[in-house]
Amino acid sequence: MTEISYRKIVIERFGDADELRTVGAAMAAPPPGHARVRVIAAGVGFTDLMARSGDYLLQRKVPFTPGYELVGEIVDLGAGDEAGLEPGTLVAASLPKMGAYTEYATLPLWQLVPLPDGLDPVAAATVPLDHLTALSVLDTHGRVGRGDAVLIQGAGGGVGRALSRHGRLRGLRMYGTASAAGSDELLAREDVRFIDYRHQDFEAVVRDHEPGGIQGVFDHIGGSNLGRGYRLLAPGGVLVSYAFSGRPGRMVADTVRGAARVKLMNLRPGRRAALSMVPNELSADHTWYRESLRRLLAMAADGSIDTAVGAVRPLTEAADVHRALERRELTGKAVLTPA
Structure with a gap:
């Protein structure tokens, strides 16, 4: 060779x-x-x-x-x-x-x-990164079931779109924040109720439709959104954070702060909070990685996922x-x- x-x-x-x-x-x-x-x-x-x-x-x-x-x-x-x-x-x-x-x-x-x-x-x-992250959020950490209501922060992004597609296939009732032009039509195809976070208070919109709370919040923003999302959870609900936004030049510090906040939330009784870190998870569990990616590629081949x-x-x-x-x-x- x-x-x-x-x-x-x-x-x-x-x-x-x-x-x-x-x-x-x-x-x-x-x-x-x-x-x-x-x-x-x-x-x-x-x-x-x-x-x-x-x-x-x-x-x-x-x-x-x-x-x-x-x-x-x-x-x-x-x-x-x-x-x-x-x-x-x-x-x-x-x-x-x-x-x-x-x-x-x-x-x-x-x-x-x-x-x-x-x-x-x-x-x-x-397929690999966005859809493996979606499976990690939904299956490994979220463990939500058919008919459950969830909020997807940043639903117009790569992982957000993957979560929307898998959520529709699983029969979830979904709300999604986004702002890019065309997001309303894009999310409507996945049966996601669009929330324009620039002009709408996502917390108020979700509470108006789900007064009893929702079963899942999937967040990649962090900051004050973590606390606001956590407040939307019904008893037994879960907030899953899979990334953190932050200030330019301070992203690492803001990420560490956000991760610590999620872990502290998980100490409160009645609801859960979890971190999804796919690069670490696929190294730790080769079987999960291979079986999940094989299934995702098959779904891509038959058109089940975008x-x-x-x-x-x-x-x-x-x-x-x-x-x-x-x-x-x-x-x-x-x-x-x-x-």
Whole structure:
């Protein structure tokens, strides 16, 4: 097995999109239990932008290659259990410590889940992180059931849309906050009652329709929204936080503060509060990760879940994609395609 020369995006210091640099690298033969993968498509998420700026708690060291999710083709495998994999197999993966903005990657076999026949690789790259987070929120932490009422904060975002789709499939009664143009129509397709948080008080709207309280609040904003959402819960209800917004330059501190607040909420009797941190969860439970991603890819193949691609750009234009996301110019998932 020969060495492979390739390109990848590297961030050597925290900053704006100009810090995304394309560099050359060389990859040796894969060690036992690993495979070399030629990357076909890599998903781009807002966590990548936070990591680039140094405002992401789970990625605070440079240099690193951003990107949590990819789809690629196995080139070759090291010795060891091949788990039914072979060269030429198309696979998807979610990476616990990023690294997807690259032409080639060496990955452990447990991370690689084969694509179902007929599923477009670019569409598949929109699935792993957002939909695994949705399953973590709904199943691992939320444990809500058919007919339960829930509030999805930021329902127009990637995870928010995934939660809306899975919630509709499970028969949840959903309320969703959003502000982007067209959010009302987008959420109506998933049977989500739209709340424009710029002009409406979400707490008042939910209380008006659910005077007895709701069973779940799914939050990625933090701050004062945590307390307001928690107050909406009926006895036995749960607030699940899966991310935190914060002040520029203070995101890490605000994230730590928000996580501590969620843990303190969980000490109160009668209701629950939980943190969903998918990068850590998939490392801790390989079986859950593989079974969940296999099921999600099958759902993408049969059209049960949405794989809306907002933009497809070459890997070398990663900086332009980050800028477009920061300006809120893209709807749907952005995907990078290496040469």
